[in-house]
Amino acid sequence: MYQHNDFDQAFLRNRNAQFRSQVERRLSGSLTEDEFKPLRLMNGVYLQLHAYMLRVAIPYGTLSADQMRVLAEVAERWDRGYGHFTTRQNIQFNWVALTDIPDILDRMAEVGMHAIQSSGNCIRNTTADALAGASADELADPRPYAELIRQWSTDHAEFQFLPRKFKIAVTGSPEDRAAIAAHDVGLQLVEQGGEIGFRVLVGGGLGRTPMLAQELRAFLPSAELLPYLEAILSAYNLIGRRDNKYKARIKITVFEHGIDTFRAAVEEQFAKIRPAYTGEDQALLAEIAAQFALPDLRENLAEFDATTRAVDPLYAAWAARAVTDHKRADHASVTVALKVAGEEPGDASAAQMRALADIAERYGYNELRITHSQNVVLPHVAREDLPTVHAALLRAGLAAANMGRLGDIIACPGMDYCALATARSIPLAQEIAQHFQTLGLEEEIGALNLKISGCINACGHHHLGHIGILGLDRAGAENYQITIGGHEGDKKHPAAIGEKMGPGFAYEAVVPALERLLRTYLDLRNGAEETFLDAVKRLGLAPFRAALYAEVRDAA
Amino acid sequence: MSRTHAKVVSANDLRAGHTVYLTSNGGWSRYITQAEVITDEAEAQLRLLDAIGHATVVVGAYLVDVEPGSDGPKPVALRERFRAQGPSIHPSKQTARAEARHVSA
Numbered sequence A: 001m002y003q004h005n006d007f008d009q010a011f012l013r014n015r016n017a018q019f020r021s022q023v024e025r026r027l028s029g030s031l032t033e034d035e036f037k038p039l040r041l042m043n044g045v046y047l048q049l050h051a052y053m054l055r056v057a058i059p060y061g062t063l064s065a066d067q068m069r070v071l072a073e074v075a076e077r078w079d080r081g082y083g084h085f086t087t088r089q090n091i092q093f094n095w096v097a098l099t100d101i102p103d104i105l106d107r108m109a110e111v112g113m114h115a116i117q118s119s120g121n122c123i124r125n126t127t128a129d130a131l132a133g134a135s136a137d138e139l140a141d142p143r144p145y146a147e148l149i150r151q152w153s154t155d156h157a158e159f160q161f162l163p164r165k166f167k168i169a170v171t172g173s174p175e176d177r178a179a180i181a182a183h184d185v186g187l188q189l190v191e192q193g194g195e196i197g198f199r200v201l202v203g204g205g206l207g208r209t210p211m212l213a214q215e216l217r218a219f220l221p222s223a224e225l226l227p228y229l230e231a232i233l234s235a236y237n238l239i240g241r242r243d244n245k246y247k248a249r250i251k252i253t254v255f256e257h258g259i260d261t262f263r264a265a266v267e268e269q270f271a272k273i274r275p276a277y278t279g280e281d282q283a284l285l286a287e288i289a290a291q292f293a294l295p296d297l298r299e300n301l302a303e304f305d306a307t308t309r310a311v312d313p314l315y316a317a318w319a320a321r322a323v324t325d326h327k328r329a330d331h332a333s334v335t336v337a338l339k340v341a342g343e344e345p346g347d348a349s350a351a352q353m354r355a356l357a358d359i360a361e362r363y364g365y366n367e368l369r370i371t372h373s374q375n376v377v378l379p380h381v382a383r384e385d386l387p388t389v390h391a392a393l394l395r396a397g398l399a400a401a402n403m404g405r406l407g408d409i410i411a412c413p414g415m416d417y418c419a420l421a422t423a424r425s426i427p428l429a430q431e432i433a434q435h436f437q438t439l440g441l442e443e444e445i446g447a448l449n450l451k452i453s454g455c456i457n458a459c460g461h462h463h464l465g466h467i468g469i470l471g472l473d474r475a476g477a478e479n480y481q482i483t484i485g486g487h488e489g490d491k492k493h494p495a496a497i498g499e500k501m502g503p504g505f506a507y508e509a510v511v512p513a514l515e516r517l518l519r520t521y522l523d524l525r526n527g528a529e530e531t532f533l534d535a536v537k538r539l540g541l542a543p544f545r546a547a548l549y550a551e552v553r554d555a556a
Numbered sequence B: 001m002s003r004t005h006a007k008v009v010s011a012n013d014l015r016a017g018h019t020v021y022l023t024s025n026g027g028w029s030r031y032i033t034q035a036e037v038i039t040d041e042a043e044a045q046l047r048l049l050d051a052i053g054h055a056t057v058v059v060g061a062y063l064v065d066v067e068p069g070s071d072g073p074k075p076v077a078l079r080e081r082f083r084a085q086g087p088s089i090h091p092s093k094q095t096a097r098a099e100a101r102h103v104s105a
């Protein structure tokens, strides 16, 4: 894992001292709220509906057991005993006092954590495949590049006041586990003639005008990453709109000018910028990459995994969903679901964070990851330890193993926390998960991605859900629009934005509508191998639309 | 529409961040039931200006449309009803809360 060096440590200390004094000046009245707001946003501090919220960066989703313990401590000492992991691999504390935040930041800095680039119109924390550096199908570990991007972009003078926030995601494997098509820039490591480089996508983003990223370059030699990113940002900084907040994202720039014109603008900047890079970045990358080397994986009795599966059905069922193949056959990656039916998706209590830290320390080479589906991964576990890890997760209430199923819902904070919300999303997610668990249909339904956003900003990525739900406020009542057929993109289906089904549903009507929809799928599918998404592709939307609105029509 | 509604002044506590309402004695309460309900539009604007002056106590003061009622003013907008009531999340958070050493109400 990347260890902060003296420079990083001094940088964080200075930054925290600066923010402490800014908070003091705000409290004494020498800074107005208008002056203070951009300063607090640069340090991850939002003012929400009921409280301040602190968003802490977990760069490329990687953290150590000690860092996880400090997150637990922050939850306990300064918040209400829990934290919320987000789809951008961050953690949010929803109940912190402004007056405590300087102390929280100092405590986190002791373990190299911070809230920089977690908000504001800057280059946000670069996200990466949660299985990076571990997964068997990976071409190369994307995290050294993500760390290079972090070091280059932090406080980069040219990118402090972009037209709008800017999000980059990078994946190192052919299976996209980082939703790169939904980012301002999506990077995928690819190989050409024995050389490693990037396929570069640009202009993805959801929100009120959902768009999937388009290909800007099919192959960019990896040594040209920073000058090329700089060229993209310069082009955007020059021609991107600043007149209208909603048209300021790069997706609109690309859409309005067209990908070819935008590409020409990027290449023009690139020609100017490229010569300035004379190899220092590559030397730095080599230093960084050395820190992401695989831990010293130990020899072990890997067969114990298979023999336990054969005799313990509970373990076998968990392992079938939670265990992913590792680069080294005698190891595996374990995904831990933070989606217990009836609980808040993505939340972890301080005790759960500590349990995860302990498990990571004892069985996981000290490493943890946060996934973009708001779950946690232990990237390296010896196969012989998997049954023990399962038992430990059971004790911590974390052995749900519903990854990729209906219960693995992504839900934004919605009206329960968020100042921008138009409807609730978390309680709806809880009701849906519980309803289908009670019916016992989750397993039968199989692979399904359900995503909920509490307003048009689409933090829950509902457009990319096989079933997406968008909560709106219609004349003072919550109203939920359902989309189907969305997809993040994988080898089987390209990324797609879901189609709106029709008029929205009242809060109470959503669960019954989903039940009609999913029972229709079960009736119509070609056997259990045909997933919901496959069935939608084969049959089209009509039968599903009819199922959703059957009730309404009967009544009319 | 908003012209015809009574108002209360709301904001967030600058230090703790929680929702607060302006009371008739010029203080701030966490409970909307204790808020001063203002029926006169001009008076509401004056009270708001006054509240904005409390810049080292609260942040983001604004007027909230309410319907006066026997158990206190009820906000018209959905968002404001949630602000007044607090999160609707069911109490599974109690276990987490018990773990926290400080816990504010």
Ligand code: HEM
Pocket: A046, A048, A053, A085, A086, A087, A088, A092, A164, A182, A183, A204, A205, A206, A207, A208, A249, A411, A412, A413, A417, A418, A419, A420, A457, A458, A459, A460, A461
């Ligand atoms: C509660 C505080 C939050 C606020 C105020 C907030 C605000 C916003 C806004 C305004 C946007 C749209 C930006 C734009 O399109 O220009 C956005 C996008 C986004 N947010 Fe949040 N958000 C919050 C929490 C979260 C959480 C908890 C998550 C993850 C679970 C999240 C994930 C995202 C993602 C992935 C996007 C990008 C959506 C896209 O592709 O357009 N946000 N957020």
Ligand code: SF4
Pocket: A412, A413, A414, A415, A418, A419, A420, A421, A422, A453, A454, A455, A456, A457, A458, A459, A460
């Ligand atoms: S989608 Fe809307 S309601 Fe949900 S977190 Fe984002 S801004 Fe808030």
